[in-house]
Amino acid sequence: MTKANDKLKLIGQYRERVYKIVSRIPPGRVMTYGQIAYMLGEGYTPRTVGFVMHGADEENTPWHRVINSQGRCSTARLVLPSDKQQRMLETEGVRFDDSARCDLEVYLWHPKQRSTKRAETVKGRKALYRR
Numbered sequence: 001m002t003k004a005n006d007k008l009k010l011i012g013q014y015r016e017r018v019y020k021i022v023s024r025i026p027p028g029r030v031m032t033y034g035q036i037a038y039m040l041g042e043g044y045t046p047r048t049v050g051f052v053m054h055g056a057d058e059e060n061t062p063w064h065r066v067i068n069s070q071g072r073c074s075t076a077r078l079v080l081p082s083d084k085q086q087r088m089l090e091t092e093g094v095r096f097d098d099s100a101r102c103d104l105e106v107y108l109w110h111p112k113q114r115s116t117k118r119a120e121t122v123k124g125r126k127a128l129y130r131r
Contacts, residue, residue: 014044018052021111025065028093029109030102032069039111054078064088065109071101 021036033046033053040049049066056063064085068074073085086096096102 014040014048015052015055018049019056019061022053022056022061022063022066024111025062025109027062027065028107030065030067030071030089030094030104030107031109031111032104033066033074034069035108036066050074065092067102069104071104071107073100 017040018036021039022031025031033049036049037044037046046069053061053063053066067085067089073083073089075085076082086100089102090096094102094107
């Protein structure tokens with residue numbers, strides 16, 4: 001039973017780490033699933049960040065500020081109405097073009113890192129995921 005309890009504890013810690021980062025995103029700015037995974041370090045993926053965000057408490061976590069690396073909302077099949085995330089971001093001033101993309105060069109938020117250790121393994125996206 002201790003292995004199962006340890007696994008549950010790690011899952012809870014992972015969720016809390018994700019929520020802590022997401023709660024710092026200011027209104028009118030976004031982060032990507034991949035950007036958050038990169039900040040968390042080796043072993044974390046954009047997909048796992050997405051799973052955590054799907055279970056976020058809507059009242060206490062600004063889940064809508066996390067989008068995909070193309071600048072699009074990825075919640076159409078998960079949230080009703082399907083454009084809810086985009087509409088929430090638009091009310092905060094994030095603009096989307098006709099193809100439902102926001103300009104990440106304008107709206108992507110780069111938090112000040114305190115002490116996250118991460119090996120430089122994603123060279124091609126280094127500018128997007130700068131520290």
